[in-house]
Amino acid sequence: MAKLKDEGISVGLAVVIVGDDPASRVYVNSKKRACEEIGIYSEEYALKGETTQEELIELVKKLNEKDDINGILVQLPLPRHIDEEAVINAISPEKDVDAFHPVNVGKIMIGNYDFLPCTPAGVMELIAESEIDLAGKECVVVGRSNIVGKPMSMLLLHKNATVTICHSKTKNLPKVIKRADLVVVAVGRPEMVTGDMIKEGAVVIDVGINRLENKKLVGDAHFESCKEKAAAITPVPGGVGPMTIAMLMKNTVKSAKLKAGRK
Numbered sequence: 001m002a003k004l005k006d007e008g009i010s011v012g013l014a015v016v017i018v019g020d021d022p023a024s025r026v027y028v029n030s031k032k033r034a035c036e037e038i039g040i041y042s043e044e045y046a047l048k049g050e051t052t053q054e055e056l057i058e059l060v061k062k063l064n065e066k067d068d069i070n071g072i073l074v075q076l077p078l079p080r081h082i083d084e085e086a087v088i089n090a091i092s093p094e095k096d097v098d099a100f101h102p103v104n105v106g107k108i109m110i111g112n113y114d115f116l117p118c119t120p121a122g123v124m125e126l127i128a129e130s131e132i133d134l135a136g137k138e139c140v141v142v143g144r145s146n147i148v149g150k151p152m153s154m155l156l157l158h159k160n161a162t163v164t165i166c167h168s169k170t171k172n173l174p175k176v177i178k179r180a181d182l183v184v185v186a187v188g189r190p191e192m193v194t195g196d197m198i199k200e201g202a203v204v205i206d207v208g209i210n211r212l213e214n215k216k217l218v219g220d221a222h223f224e225s226c227k228e229k230a231a232a233i234t235p236v237p238g239g240v241g242p243m244t245i246a247m248l249m250k251n252t253v254k255s256a257k258l259k260a261g262r263k
């Protein structure tokens with residue numbers, strides 16, 4: 001960051017949160033803390049739950065024009081009276097560090113992109129760091145959200161994996177999971193993937209983060225049973241979560257560099 005400052009490049013992130021969802025508050029705080037730690041300027045806009053869609057879009061448009069802001073992150077989910085798609089569409093694609101805007105989604109599809117969505121990008125970093133070669137591997141993605149499941153599948157495909165996407169209507173999910181060399185679970189159902197469902201030596205990547213009634217945080221995979229059979233498994237908390245934040249920082253820095261005409 002000091003090097004960028006020397007070159008006259010400043011980096012700024014705006015984080016917008018609407019309402020008082022406790023999980024969103026925790027995520028937003030983590031994002032702000034990461035900015036502080038690495039020297040990215042950040043602004044928080046904490047809006048009341050009753051904020052109208054028009055007011056929120058007005059703020060996004062103001063941030064699009066703000067010179068000291070390179071990244072705009074509107075924390076999802078938004079209150080039900082706000083159309084998320086309309087808000088995402090209002091974010092300038094150049095400042096869309098979540099890579100949720102249709103322009104950025106389209107670029108990812110083609111494989112020629114500036115930003116990757118933070119969670120799938122973080123998962124790909126973990127896979128690369130672990131020196132897992134994905135070419136020809138059976139990868140099963142459980143969950144088809146726009147934030148994780150769909151882009152995740154595309155990134156795995158770009159690495160020449162054979163990709164299966166599962167969802168709530170998938171027939172015989174355990175059978176599909178069983179054939180996976182690598183399984184990514186992102187459905188938000190506590191401990192739904194259990195050790196008996198996975199192949200011996202599979203890699204399990206757990207994107208879920210669920211709070212049980214006893215306040216314990218658990219993933220979408222049952223860690224203890226999966227650990228017995230998996231070659232590698234990401235813990236919750238402390239696995240994919242910190243990677244998501246790291247990728248947000250990376251995208252924000254990249255946005256500032258692109259604006260300055262640097263790659």
Ligand code: GUN
Pocket residue numbers: 073074075076077098118119147244
């Ligand atoms: N809600 C859950 N994950 C995310 C994310 O990666 N970005 C935003 N903006 N909201 C989220």
